[in-house]
Amino acid sequence: MTTLKNTERELHFFRLRLSAAVVFVLLCFSLLLARFVWLQIIKHDHYAAQAEENRISILPSVPNRGLIVDRNGVVLASNYSAYTLEITPSKINGELQTVINDLARLVNIDAKDRKRFKKLMEESKNFGSIPLRTRLTDEEVARFTVQRFRFPGVEIQARLFREYPLGEIASHVVGYIGRINQKDAQKIDEMEDSANYNGTNYIGKEGLEKSYEKLLHGTTGYEEVEVSASGRAVRTLSRVSAIPGSNLILSIDIELQKIIEQAFGERRGALVAIEPSTGDVLAYVSKPTFDPNLFVDGIDQQSWDELNNSPDRPLVNRPLTGTYPPGSTYKPFMALAALELGKRTPTNSISDPGFYILGNHKFRDDKEGGHGNVDMYQSIVQSCDTYYYILANDLGVDTIHDFMKPFRFGELTGIDLEHERRGLLPSTAWKRKAYKNPATQKWYAGETISLGIGQGYNSFTPLQLAHATAILANNGVIMRPHLVKMIEDPVTRTKSLTVPRESGHIPLKQENIDIIKQAMVGVTKEGTSARVFANTEYISAGKTGTAQVIGIKKNEKYNAKLIAEHKRDHSLYTAFAPVDHPRIAIAVIVENGGFGAEAAAPIVRKALDYYLLGKRPPSTEKTPKAMKEDAMSFQSVAEIKAAAESNGGPKAGAESVGNKD
Numbered sequence: 001m002t003t004l005k006n007t008e009r010e011l012h013f014f015r016l017r018l019s020a021a022v023v024f025v026l027l028c029f030s031l032l033l034a035r036f037v038w039l040q041i042i043k044h045d046h047y048a049a050q051a052e053e054n055r056i057s058i059l060p061s062v063p064n065r066g067l068i069v070d071r072n073g074v075v076l077a078s079n080y081s082a083y084t085l086e087i088t089p090s091k092i093n094g095e096l097q098t099v100i101n102d103l104a105r106l107v108n109i110d111a112k113d114r115k116r117f118k119k120l121m122e123e124s125k126n127f128g129s130i131p132l133r134t135r136l137t138d139e140e141v142a143r144f145t146v147q148r149f150r151f152p153g154v155e156i157q158a159r160l161f162r163e164y165p166l167g168e169i170a171s172h173v174v175g176y177i178g179r180i181n182q183k184d185a186q187k188i189d190e191m192e193d194s195a196n197y198n199g200t201n202y203i204g205k206e207g208l209e210k211s212y213e214k215l216l217h218g219t220t221g222y223e224e225v226e227v228s229a230s231g232r233a234v235r236t237l238s239r240v241s242a243i244p245g246s247n248l249i250l251s252i253d254i255e256l257q258k259i260i261e262q263a264f265g266e267r268r269g270a271l272v273a274i275e276p277s278t279g280d281v282l283a284y285v286s287k288p289t290f291d292p293n294l295f296v297d298g299i300d301q302q303s304w305d306e307l308n309n310s311p312d313r314p315l316v317n318r319p320l321t322g323t324y325p326p327g328s329t330y331k332p333f334m335a336l337a338a339l340e341l342g343k344r345t346p347t348n349s350i351s352d353p354g355f356y357i358l359g360n361h362k363f364r365d366d367k368e369g370g371h372g373n374v375d376m377y378q379s380i381v382q383s384c385d386t387y388y389y390i391l392a393n394d395l396g397v398d399t400i401h402d403f404m405k406p407f408r409f410g411e412l413t414g415i416d417l418e419h420e421r422r423g424l425l426p427s428t429a430w431k432r433k434a435y436k437n438p439a440t441q442k443w444y445a446g447e448t449i450s451l452g453i454g455q456g457y458n459s460f461t462p463l464q465l466a467h468a469t470a471i472l473a474n475n476g477v478i479m480r481p482h483l484v485k486m487i488e489d490p491v492t493r494t495k496s497l498t499v500p501r502e503s504g505h506i507p508l509k510q511e512n513i514d515i516i517k518q519a520m521v522g523v524t525k526e527g528t529s530a531r532v533f534a535n536t537e538y539i540s541a542g543k544t545g546t547a548q549v550i551g552i553k554k555n556e557k558y559n560a561k562l563i564a565e566h567k568r569d570h571s572l573y574t575a576f577a578p579v580d581h582p583r584i585a586i587a588v589i590v591e592n593g594g595f596g597a598e599a600a601a602p603i604v605r606k607a608l609d610y611y612l613l614g615k616r617p618p619s620t621e622k623t624p625k626a627m628k629e630d631a632m633s634f635q636s637v638a639e640i641k642a643a644a645e646s647n648g649g650p651k652a653g654a655e656s657v658g659n660k661d
Contacts, residue, residue, distance in 0.1 A: 060199030063218030064160060064490075066245030068174055068208060070254040071280075071485060076174050077164055077209070083136040084159045085144065086129035089121070091153030099151065100132065106143045107133055112300045120179060120298050129155065134297050162202065162209075162296050168289040170257050172317045173250070173417075173483060175207015176292035196220050205295065207317075208248060208483060211418050215487060218245035247488040249495065251280035259610050259617060260285050263603040264590070269571075270318035271588040272466035272481075273607060276576065279470070279479030279499060281415070282584060283607065286322075288314040319466075321421045323459040324589055327545030328383045328596070328659045329574045330454030332516050333468065335376055337403040338391055339512040346515050349375040356389035361446050363389050366658045380519035381527035383544060385453050385658030392452025397443060400451055401427040406506045407468040408478075409460055414503075415481045423464055426457035453659050455548055465574060466587035473541075473576035473585045475513055476506035517541050521579055528661045529573070532601040538612050539579045542604070544596030544661040545572030547589075568592040573600035577608050584611050596661050 068077035085107055092099050100117075103109060113133055120130050136144075141156055148154075162177050180188070180203050188197045197203075198220055204210035221242030260271055264287045273283040288310075294303050307315055316322060338344035354370035356363045365371070365385040371378065379387035392400065405411060410425025424430075428443045435441045450456030463481065471478050480503040486495040520541030524533040528544040547570040571593030576585040586604050593599030609615040 059223045061221035061223060061239075061242040062160065062199045062201075063220060063242035064244040065162060065177075066216040066218065066490060067247045068216075068250065069247065070250050070252045070257075072253065072255075073249075074254045075165055076170060076250070076252075076254065077162060079160045080163050081158055081160050082134060083141050084131045084157050085133040085136060085140075086131050086155050086157050087117075088129045088153045088155075093152055099154065103132070103144075103151065103154065106147055107136065107140045109133055112302075115302075116298045116300050119301065129157070131159075131297065134159075134161065159201075164292045166254070167291050167293065169261060170252060170254065170284065171207075171289045171292050172286040172319075173207055173252060173284045174292060175209040175211075176205055176295040177202045177209050178205040178295050179298055202296075207292075207417065208250075211416055212246075212248055212484065216245040216248065218490075219243035244490040247490055248484050249486040249488055250483055251275070251278075251282065251485040252284060252483065253282050253611070256607060256611050257283045257285065260603060260607050261287065261289065263606045263617065267590050267593060267599070268312055268318075269588065269590040269593065269600075270322060270462040271586065271603065271607070272319050272463050273584055273586045273611075274466050274470040274481055276470040276474035276477075276582045276585050277479065279481050279503070280485060281481050281483050282611065283586075284319055284483065286316070286318040286320075288312050290314045317417075317419070318589075319462045320415070320417055321419060321461070322589075323421055323423045323461055324570055324572075325456075325458050325547040326454040326460055326465055327547035327570070327572050328385075328454055328661045329465060329469075329543045329545035329572050329587070330452075330458065331380055331383065331388055332472065332520055332543055332574075333404060333407060333409075334388055334391055334395075334400070334452055335380060335519070336472070336508070336512060336516050337395065337400065338376070339515060340508060341395070341399065341403065343394055344376060344391065346376045349373050349378075350387055350390060352384055352386040354386070356386050356449070358389075358393065358446055358449060361449075363449050364658055366661070376515070377519045377522060380516070380543065381522040383523075383528050383659065383661040388452035389449045389658075390452075392448050392450075393445065395448075395452075397448045397451060398427050398429075400448075401425055401430075406478075406504075407471055408464055409468060411464070413463055413467045413481050415463060416483055416498075420463070421461055423461050424457055424459040426451065431457075454545060455659070462587050462589050465572075465589075466585060469574045469576060469587055470582075470585035471506065472513070472516070473582040475510065476508040477502060478504040478506065517579055520575075524575075529597045529601045532597055532605050536605075536608075538577050538608070540575050540577035540608060541579050542573060542575035542601070544601060545574070546570070546594070546596050546659045546661050547572060548659075569594055571599035572596050573604050575604050575608065577612060584608065 065079055067075060067079075069075050085103070087096075087099070089096060100109065100114065109132060117130060117132050136156065144151075144156060164171070164174060164176070179201055180197075184203050188194050188203075191197075196217070196219060200217070200220070204213040204216065209216065219242060222240045224237040224239070226237055256273065260273075260283050264271075264285065267287065269285075269287050271283060271285040272281065274281055290307055294307075335344070339346070350373070352365060352370035352372060352374050354365045354368055356365075363385070367382075367384075370386060371382050371384045374382065374384045374387050376387075378384065404425055410423050412420050412422055426447075431443050432441045447456055451458055467481050470481070480499060482499045484498050486497055488495045520543055521539060523529055523544065524536075524540050524542045529542050533540060533542070569592065571590040572588065573596050574585075574587045576582040584607075586607060588600045588603055590599040590603070606617045609617070
């Protein structure tokens with residue numbers, strides 16, 4: 001009986017265990033079935049798409065960057081293809097330096113390559129592959145390919161590289177490209193077409209390369225590639241070809257540019273030449289220059305330090321951002337203001353004793369004893385400071401400001417380069433805004449006097465001075481200066497102009513303009529630049545200028561030999577020619593170059609001789625000693641402004657020295 005009960009109890013427990021097992025198995029199968037339904041039915045489209053994405057890889061195809069050529073088709077920026085050894089730090093096995101050392105046994109990797117790679121690593125922390133060596137030889141490519149299996153995360157890529165065939169010529173115009181860093185990546189992310197930069201490693205950094213980045217870059221193409229589970233490409237499914245960037249045809253005449261840069265030699269300065277009737281910038285010189293090719297692969301630290309720490313500041317774009325007192329080149333505009341506003345007639349004359357006294361302040365003319373009786377014509381031809389001291393006092397600062405503003409003094413010209421500086425055209429309103437102390441906000445009459453000869457607070461860019469000269473040559477018609485004349489479609493080769501026909505017009509009386517032009521012709525025939533422009537086959541109008549950098553104390557005479565180079569006067573010259581139908585207008589400044597006729601005017605003569613007559617100056621190579629004597633340290637914009645401001649507010653018993661043209 002007991003045995004039977006035990007058997008029934010065991011059978012009962014067995015059935016319970018069996019039932020529990022069945023329930024468990026059914027539950028598991030139910031869960032599996034539910035999961036199957038979830039995956040295969042409910043989420044089918046989602047996972048099917050993911051599987052397709054794993055099977056198909058979308059590869060961007062970077063477009064060829066557009067070319068940059070001068071007005072005659074000379075190539076200033078082009079592309080070439082080369083092999084690059086690149087490392088993706090997140091994919092390598094082992095220490096990075098060990099990998100680089102192992103690679104150095106196969107491919108030549110010097111110290112500069114290592115320093116540049118380190119710098120790019122710091123700038124591109126969140127990016128993929130980083131170039132270690134560029135422009136590999138075929139032999140180096142073959143050696144690495146054989147050992148490729150040893151270096152996961154290291155690849156050889158065929159890349160397009162930017163090349164600037166003329167090197168330093170027109171470097172501040174063309175600019176350069178560089179590798180995309182974090183700051184650039186943030187800007188790209190903010191673009192509406194940010195996807196267009198997929199696969200792009202380089203972007204315009206300076207000059208036209210930056211201003212016209214979107215046009216030069218082109219449109220990125222794509223390839224749909226079927227890949228295996230290991231990621232190896234099996235076949236190409238579809239392809240959308242990349243569209244090359246547009247080509248830029250500049251207004252620059254590169255031969256004229258070369259002649260002017262050669263004429264500067266080792267001196268620092270700037271020159272802008274404009275075609276008055278169109279606004280075409282024919283030459284745009286900033287000296288010293290630099291080689292933009294240094295930046296393409298990522299500039300090495302040594303080269304960067306040499307450029308960035310040079311006292312001559314070769315990276316400064318002087319025509320665009322350098323501001324200087326215009327000196328006596330301002331006088332034709334002052335004379336035009338006097339005529340237009342009825343303050344003077346051409347025959348009104350003054351008796352110049354060689355100075356002008358206002359209160360306790362004596363403003364000296366450069367010519368001791370003065371120029372005698374001076375009318376408007378002689379005031380420009382002889383560059384009489386006293387005439388313009390009196391005129392400035394009669395006009396007043398605000399009247400001068402209002403007349404000069406339409407000529408774009410102290411205004412942006414609108415040229416197609418970024419970071420243009422506005423300069424400074426002073427007024428009483430400007431001074432109240434510029435200074436916080438009520439005592440310094442007041443405008444003093446003595447500050448106006450210096451404005452008449454282009455000193456004091458006046459501070460303009462060489463580009464503004466050239467633009468104003470072009471407006472004068474063009475009888476008041478304003479054409480916005482521009483460097484890109486046409487944009488060429490890379491596929492159809494059709495060209496389109498980039499600028500309007502006319503940007504504005506200053507209502508000036510033609511008879512007044514003709515009076516000023518006649519006096520500027522007199523400057524080249526019998527005046528301060530007559531010797532430089534003797535025996536020309538064309539008639540040009542010009543004006544010399546000399547801008548003070550430092551003030552001269554009472555009873556002290558200016559002697560360049562006793563003054564440090566960076567404190568010597570700046571040399572300026574403005575011109576246009578031929579006078580009847582001007583084809584070119586020029587403004588030039590030679591920093592610390594002395595008299596306008598001494599340093600600046602000869603450069604303009606060479607430029608006009610070539611552009612109007614096709615004459616080339618004889619090539620002259622200077623000795624190292626002569627080059628050293630000509631070299632001058634850079635005078636910063638802040639120092640120039642400070643010096644100009646120091647001459648603006650006269651002190652009792654002090655004297656001001658006039659311009660020495």
